[in-house]
Amino acid sequence: MKRLLLTLLLTLPFAAQAVDMENGKKLSRSCALCHGQLGQGTPGPASPRLAGTPAGYMVQQVEAYINGDRPNLRMVITSSLHSLSEDDIDDIAAYYESINLNKIAPGLSMIPQWPGNIAQGEAIYGEECKSCHRKNGMGKSRKGIPALALQYSQYLFRQIKMFQWRKRVHDDEPDDETFDNFSDQQIESILAYVSSLAPNNKR
Ligand code: HEC
Ligand code: HEC
Known part of the structure; x- marks a missing residue:
């Protein structure tokens, strides 16, 4: 029985872990300057969309910016990424993943069709x-x-x-x-x- 419980726990999806959405929402304010109020981003090379980004991916990327594997000193400093705890980062990622722009703000959800074959x-x-x-x-x-x-x-x-x-x-x-x-x-x-x-x- 114990083993079954452990197996169940280990196979729970990321989003089912206890995350604090309110905390994520609050902390996301420091990201809005560059990524937009709902994480919609801006067309162009330098303001990617965060809304709807898979949380597991986002946690890894924030860590990559903090340890310098992806260079972006301005973002690390502006949002004080070093001062965020692991739980904070999980909360921010869960909050952004939960934003379905297409539903709540279709006007902000547009991805322009890129020309090409x-x-x-x-x-x-x-x-x-x-x-x-x-x-x-x-x-x-x-x-x-x-x-x-x-x-x-x-x-x-x-x-x-x-x-x-x-x-x-x-x-x-x-x-x-x-x-x-x-x-x-x-x-x-x-x-x-x-x-x-x-x-x-x-x-
Ligand atoms: C000063 C502007 C700025 C701020 C503030 C900022 N970012 Fe960014 N962010 C950027 C830029 C520019 C990039 C693209 C950099 C690159 O090419 O790697 C980026 C990329 C990212 C990516 C990678 C997206 C992907 O699809 O791989 C994540 C995740 C991210 N930011 C999270 C955050 C979070 C979370 C916060 C707030 C805690 C934040 N950012 C605050 C400018 C900013
Ligand atoms: C074997 C699995 C795998 C395959 C096949 C693969 N990818 Fe990826 N891709 C990944 C992973 C994992 C990441 C996250 C990378 C990281 O750790 O930074 C990624 C990241 C990316 C990113 C960065 C996105 C962002 O938001 O910054 C782009 C762009 C991308 N892949 C494009 C492609 C394209 C185009 C192809 C096919 C030509 C492809 N990938 C094939 C696994 C794969």
């Missing part, structure tokens, strides 16, 4: 990305896999260049070669397909 992007995505980022582009919270379909294309483009330049690690694998052979044109096609999965662009 959607059919080519779909073929590449199906072969090389779908197994992890999922068919619907929503990622997997517990595995730390982000929701590409909810993110701005220019930001994603820049991240893919960072992966190609080995300035950011993709999939926890420093030697990851996923993007090495893609031309900018192929990356644009992938993003054209990925943005077509955004709820506001769904065909």
